[in-house]
Amino acid sequence: MDVDALFEDHYEALFRYLHRLTGDADAADDYAQEAFVRLLEQSDTTEKPRSWLFTVATNLVRDGSRTEKRRDRLLEATPVRPSAPARPDERLERGERIRAVRAALEQLKPRDRTILLMREEGFRYAEIAEAVGVAPGSVGTLAARALRKFQEAYPSDEDDDGPHH
Amino acid sequence: MGHITDGTAQAYLDGELPPAERAEVGRHILECRACKRQLEALRAASDRFARAMRRLDRPAPVDEARNAVSRRTGRGRMADTRRTLMRAAVAVLVASAVVASALPGSPVREWAVAAWDQATAWFDEEADPAAPAVTRPAPEPAAGLSVAPVDGRIRIEWANPAEGSRLRVRLVEAERALVRAAGGASSARFRTGPGSIRLVGGGRGTLSIALPRGLDRAVVAVDGRPYVIKENGRLRFPTARPVERTGAGVVFRLRP
Numbered sequence: 001m002d003v004d005a006l007f008e009d010h011y012e013a014l015f016r017y018l019h020r021l022t023g024d025a026d027a028a029d030d031y032a033q034e035a036f037v038r039l040l041e042q043s044d045t046t047e048k049p050r051s052w053l054f055t056v057a058t059n060l061v062r063d064g065s066r067t068e069k070r071r072d073r074l075l076e077a078t079p080v081r082p083s084a085p086a087r088p089d090e091r092l093e094r095g096e097r098i099r100a101v102r103a104a105l106e107q108l109k110p111r112d113r114t115i116l117l118m119r120e121e122g123f124r125y126a127e128i129a130e131a132v133g134v135a136p137g138s139v140g141t142l143a144a145r146a147l148r149k150f151q152e153a154y155p156s157d158e159d160d161d162g163p164h165h
Numbered sequence: 166m167g168h169i170t171d172g173t174a175q176a177y178l179d180g181e182l183p184p185a186e187r188a189e190v191g192r193h194i195l196e197c198r199a200c201k202r203q204l205e206a207l208r209a210a211s212d213r214f215a216r217a218m219r220r221l222d223r224p225a226p227v228d229e230a231r232n233a234v235s236r237r238t239g240r241g242r243m244a245d246t247r248r249t250l251m252r253a254a255v256a257v258l259v260a261s262a263v264v265a266s267a268l269p270g271s272p273v274r275e276w277a278v279a280a281w282d283q284a285t286a287w288f289d290e291e292a293d294p295a296a297p298a299v300t301r302p303a304p305e306p307a308a309g310l311s312v313a314p315v316d317g318r319i320r321i322e323w324a325n326p327a328e329g330s331r332l333r334v335r336l337v338e339a340e341r342a343l344v345r346a347a348g349g350a351s352s353a354r355f356r357t358g359p360g361s362i363r364l365v366g367g368g369r370g371t372l373s374i375a376l377p378r379g380l381d382r383a384v385v386a387v388d389g390r391p392y393v394i395k396e397n398g399r400l401r402f403p404t405a406r407p408v409e410r411t412g413a414g415v416v417f418r419l420r421p
Contacts, residue, residue, distance in 0.1 A: 003240050005382060005396075007231045008320060009403075012389035015225035020218055033230050033237075040238045050403060094220075101217045120218055122390065122404040125181045140181060141172030147210040148171075154217055 003040065010050050011036070013121055018057055020117050023102050031060045054123070055131040058114055104154035112146035119143055166193045169200050174207050180406065215420075225389065309345040315360030317381030322361070324388055326350070327369040328420040334385055334393045335414030336378045336400070343375040392417055 011032060018028035035057040039049060046052045105113055111132050118128045125139040134142065169177070169190055176182050177190045194201045312319060319342045323332070330350055337343075342362070346353055349368020356363045364372065376383045376395055385393040390404040393415070400415070407415035 003231070003235065003238075007227060007234075008384055009391050009394060011227050011230055012225040012386075013391070013404075015227075015230070016222055016389055019223065020221050023221075025223060029226055029230055033234050036230075036234045037237050040234070040240055098220055101220055104217070116214060117218070119179070120215060125176070125179070138172070140174075140176035140179065141170065143179075144171035144175040144207055147175075147207065147214055150214055150217075151210045154213075 006036065006039070006049060010053055013050075014053055014057060017054065017117055017121050018061065020105075020120075021058075021061055021113060023105075027061075027064075031057050031064070034060055048127075051123070051127045051130075054118060054121070054127075058118075058131050062110065101154060104150050107153040108146050108149060112142055112149075115139060115142050116146050116150070166190075168197065169193065169203070171203070171207070174200070174204050178204065178208055178211065219388075222388075309343065310355055310357060310362055311341040311343045312357055312360065312362050313341050314377065314380055314383075318360055319376065319380055319383045320361040320386070321363075321374055321384070322386045322389075323353070323364045323372055323419075325366045326353075326364075326372070326387060326419045327367060329369050330367075330419045331371040332385070332387060332392060332417040332419055333371060333373045333414050334400075334417075335373075335375050336395070337375040339375060339377050342377060342380075342383070343373075345373045347371045347373065387417075387419055 014032045014035065015028050018031050019025055022028055022031070035053045038056055039046070039053060108116070111134070114132050115128055118131060119139075123131075126136045128139050129136040166189055173182070173186075173190060177187060180187075182190065194204055312321075321342065321344060326332075327349060344355075344362050344364070346364065346367060348370025350364075350370030350372050351367065353364040353367025353372075356365070374385055376385075376393075380395055383393070383395040384391050387404075392402065392404050394401045394403060402415070405417055408418050409416035
């Protein structure tokens with residue numbers, strides 16, 4: 001297995017997914033590295049390293065108490081105000097918007113969060129279903145409900161200027 | 166057919182329905198305003214989610230992670246010293262070529278113009294395949310670049326393309342990969358490195374990439390996601406399905 005090619009193909013996407021999932025760049029990097037190490041150390045090669053990496057990383061996050069504690073600390077340190085104070089400038093500061101997005105994500109069940117984030121990475125329903133442990137036929141319903149719930153939790157219209165970096 | 170469920174609508178949007186069911190849903194939404202609105206609402210919710218997620222992103226520490234994994238597994242150790250020396254040598258060569266090509270009547274400049282004209286004839290073919298080849302002046306530097314592979318590999322990345330931009334990729338008989346941005350995409354910032362080209366931003370437009378057929382491996386990525394991987398003589402599309410697949414190449418719609 002070509003390590004450099006594996007990293008070229010999958011690390012950025014895996015890190016992005018894990019960072020969105022955990023809200024913690026250090027944890028995302030740790031989990032991503034661990035998933036790569038496990039892939040490289042396993043004796044059987046897989047035909048779908050991308051699915052394998054994401055599934056293993058998702059399980060690591062789900063099982064890792066470190067993530068829960070870090071996330072709780074992050075949310076405690078940066079609480080989202082239910083109603084923002086009036087400002088002359090109606091647009092939210094970038095940091096507050098990030099916190100709002102994170103808080104809206106936290107409103108979703110971990111399973112639904114994983115479904116939406118894996119879907120964002122282009123995974124097929126069958127792959128998502130295998131990673132989260134649901135029937136493939138239910139992924140569409142779960143994704144639709146999660147999207148609506150996210151929209152309710154994050155109703156801001158200030159998304160048209162795109163990413164900032 | 167009765168009203169479609171949210172699950173069916175979502176599966177339809179994500180391209181997950183079997184062909185027959187997809188066709189049935191497609192016919193239904195032409196006739197049912199309520200279901201059409203439902204579909205549009207889900208599409209809007211999906212777009213909003215995607216935009217919101219992009220706000221959270223930050224650059225991935227690829228090199229550090231690769232080195233850490235290499236240390237832990239004893240595999241794929243990067244020859245950092247060798248790469249540093251290689252980059253320095255390439256930089257010296259490129260700088261020399263740039264200086265040489267700037268001289269009036271420089272043979273290096275003439276070669277570069279001729280090579281570009283020949284190689285980018287592909288872009289003109291698709292406008293009018295029957296037309297005879299036309300010699301055009303060298304393109305503006307900001308609109309196109311070429312890069313040679315390193316160890317048989319090339320990576321091309323476009324970060325933050327404008328919504329609705331298109332990515333076109335084709336295999337060609339050439340030694341170098343060619344990248345040309347058209348429309349608003351020509352305002353993207355280009356950055357080259359050994360075996361790589363990175364574009365950032367730009368307005369809505371089309372990025373056309375011609376990959377040498379003889380490459381061992383090539384990756385075309387958008388926002389870090391591999392859209393096209395060329396390896397072992399095959400093209401794979403791990404992130405999204407092309408909206409067009411013809412002899413002229415594959416086309417992706419980005420951030421629709």
